[in-house]
Amino acid sequence: MKRNKIIFWTATILIFLFEGVMPAFTSQTEMAKEGIRHLGYPEYFGIALTVFKVLGAIILIVPKAPKRIKEWAYAGFGFDFIFASISHWAVDGFGMEAIFPWIVFAVLAVSYVYYHKLSDANAIR
Template identity: 75%
Template sequence: MKKAKIIFWTTTILIFLFEGVMPALTSQSEMAKEGLRHLGYPEYFGIALVVFKVLGVLALVIPQVPNRVKEWAYAGFAFDFIFASISHFAVDGLDFQGFFPLIVLAVLMISYIYYHRIQQYKNNPV
């Protein structure tokens, strides 16, 4: 159980940093705005994306948030990473920027798997 908690919190904190803290601090930079323009998205989309990312990571890291809300947060991030990869592949071709969201998706999946292992242990302690 201790190993599961360590893996869960390590991966979840990485998601928290990459998808909550970093976007909140850098979303209004010229580089971030240019990145959205480069992919063909309007500026308001970036603002909405940051708001939902911050809400999503808060849902993941606050233990009192209901399980159903956490499930939606995981799903939202999975869609975000998949569509980010598709956007980069469509605009830039096969390069690292297209694969990076898939790497973060793998980290998210590990967090999700260990979240459920912890929940299962809470419901059926051995």
């Protein structure tokens, strides 16, 4: 059980830092705005994406958040990573920009699997 908690919290904190903290502090930089424009998205999409990333990251990190809301947060991040990969591949071709979202998706999957392992173990008690 302790091992599962360590794995869950490590993966979840990485997602929280990468998808919650970083966008909160960097989304209004010129580099971030140019990244959104480069992919062909309007600037308001970057703002909306940042808001939902920060909210989703908070939901994942709060232990008492409702399970159904956490499921939506996991799904939202999953869609985000899949479509980020597709967008980068369509615009820049196959490269690290298209691969990196799948690496983060794998970390998200670890968090998700261990979230369910822990919640199932707690349901038994």
